[in-house]
Amino acid sequence: MLNEVFGGRLAVIGMGYIGLPTATVLATRGIQVVGVDVNPRIVDAISRGEAPFIEPDLQVAVSGAVAMGRLSMSREMPEADAYIIAVPTPFNPDHTADLSYVQAAAEQVAAKLQPGNIVVLESTSPPGTTEKVSQWIGAVRPDLKMPHVVGSNADIFVAHCPERVLPGRIMIEMITNNRVVGGLTTACAIKAASIYRVFSQGEILLTDAASAEMAKLVENAYRDVNIAFANELSLITESLRLDVWEVIKLANQHPRVNVLSPGPGVGGHCIPVDPWFIVAAAPDLAKLIRTAREVNDHKPHHVAEQVINKARRFRSPAIACLGLTFKANVDDIRESPAVEVVGLIAGALPEVEIMVADPYVPELPKELQSNANLRLVNAGEAVDAADIIVLLVEHDAFKALRHTRHNGKVVYDTRGAWA
Ligand SMILES: NC(=O)c1ccc[n+]([C@@H]2O[C@H](COP(=O)([O-])OP(=O)(O)OC[C@H]3O[C@@H](n4cnc5c(N)ncnc54)[C@H](O)[C@@H]3O)[C@@H](O)[C@H]2O)c1
Incomplete structure (x- = not known):
């Protein structure tokens, strides 16, 4: 199933409250996942099979996924077939969104992209951010046809899939909640949804990227x-x-x-x-x-x-x-x-x-x-x-x-x- 859709190698960028459970759930479903984080303490802890924060059922899932060799950690961006970005999106003193973490992650992903790859933004973001991700990638990789420019003829599939889990119930809700997947094109949404179909028991609702961003807000x-x-x-x-x-x-x-x-x-x-x-x-x-x-x-x-x-x-x-x-x-x-x-x-x-x-x-x-x-x-x-x-x-x-x-x-x- 997933392997047929995108080859089955997945990288999750930002291994915090959202990235780690997402990476772990995918790894326990048989996907080969590399977690990427800039924080060496987080990289080391997860590499040892330890969850760096308390969340019911997470510890046992992380240690199992690491022990099985399905989840590994890196501070460097690996080559993968799909990338999920789950970095912080705090606000600036004037209450506008600080997208610097998302931009940094997108640019790091850009360096590794090959035609056919999927990039999903999970970070909660203002409307238009997924399109910016596509622009940031395009600026680093002018050789790639990006969906914000060429639409359905793009080399790369870019989408937004917001997260709505409740701390304390993340491992349950990640699987049972309905998901909204918004693509820059319909093909982007369909490709991105294939990742969530691997583990989600909820309904997966396809839409455009800006509507998905706005719905979460x-x-x-x-x-x-x-x-x-x-x-x-x-x-x-x-x-x-x-x-x-x-x-x-x-x-x-x-x-x-x-x-x-x-x-x-x-x-x-x-x-x-x-x-x-x-x-x-x-x-x-x-x-x-x-x-x-x-x-x-x-x-x-x-x-x-x-x-x-x-x-x-x-x-x-x-x-x-x-x-x-x-x-x-x-x-x-x-x-x-x-x-x-x-x-x-x-x-x-x-x-x-x-x-x-x-x-x-x-x-x-x-x-x-x-x-x-x-x-x-x-x-x-x-x-x-x-x-x-x-x-x-x-x-x-x-x-x-x-x-x-x-x-x-x-x-x-x-x-x-x-x-
Ligand atoms: N925590 C929640 O309950 C929740 C729920 C829904 C949505 N969200 C959204 O999910 C996103 C992530 O939130 P979180 O709570 O997981 O944040 P977090 O702070 O727990 O984790 C983010 C991780 O990203 C890492 N990071 C930052 N820049 C990076 C980079 N360039 N490359 C690799 N790693 C990098 C940080 O070191 C950190 O470990 C935010 O946009 C947040 O609004 C969070």
Whole structure:
């Protein structure tokens, strides 16, 4: 099957949260995969059969794929029949996409391409990026006919296949989710889809590259706008002295209403980032999407301000902040609003010792290490010693601490876990 389609040698460029599971799943289906990464620590770890981050079922799959000789690692670009690019796409200070990693990867791939090869961009990207990949390759390899110039007569097939897996369920969702594959031409989409047919049990929907790019951004902007609605409600109900959880519970009794849960902000490295790519693409039109981003980005400041005001009512307050990760029961602190809240409180109250607890975070994140008034402790100790308890992440372990140990303390539950 796959071997008949493209010869069966595949390179994955960028072996992080997306690239490594993709490479591993393909390798365990019998494809010969070379993972390419610029980070020697990642190359060495995976070469030893070790997954460099925690994700259920990934470790066993990686060690199996490496032991079978199906997955190997390299810092150099190998020759392959198909290339999947899964490098980071962060944003610049002005919220436009930083495509420098994608460009570097595309140019490195370009040097190795032969007619008939497939290049798939998996990185979340603004509309038009897949076409830029084709242009960047064409600039390095003027000998190749590229699809953005010659359309269906191209030597190289270039497509976008966005990833929508949920951390914590990546190995399941990678196989079961429906996939969108957008080609610069129809032939590009069909060729790229042949890679995903090797392991995907979901539906594979073929489209053009820019629609595929936009669809991925829309998914995360949709989530962001809905969370912003809940977060704005939480500010309004607070000012009206109403319980937001009670109001949302009642509103959700309506058969066609499903208000999401508010929180201390929005974290992870997709939802707070991707909507900005839409704003940058249509700055005059994306008003709601921009406002949603601003509402969600403001929320950690509001939470910190509330805690600081509460603390000023005590002569010598003891504050416990529970949770640092961006969501419950994972160890990922990327773009975590909880980290931002803790930093803001610690910075505003340098004389107050602040206890921080998170069973998934063994040491204070880098951005908090300069705050001498922060102390990482276990949750029970923090709750017992605190005058003010701030729940920032609804880890199961924290839910178990509810009520009994809160008597006489100020409790600020930003997640509704103890509601
Ligand atoms: N993590 C997720 O849950 C998720 C979900 C959907 C989409 N995405 C998107 O997938 C893309 C990758 O995200 P990630 O979370 O896997 O990132 P990551 O930071 O975990 O991994 C990216 C890897 O790429 C490597 N790299 C950078 N430049 C390179 C180059 N030129 N050659 C080889 N390797 C290079 C880095 O060293 C790193 O190991 C991003 O566009 C992201 O938005 C991520």
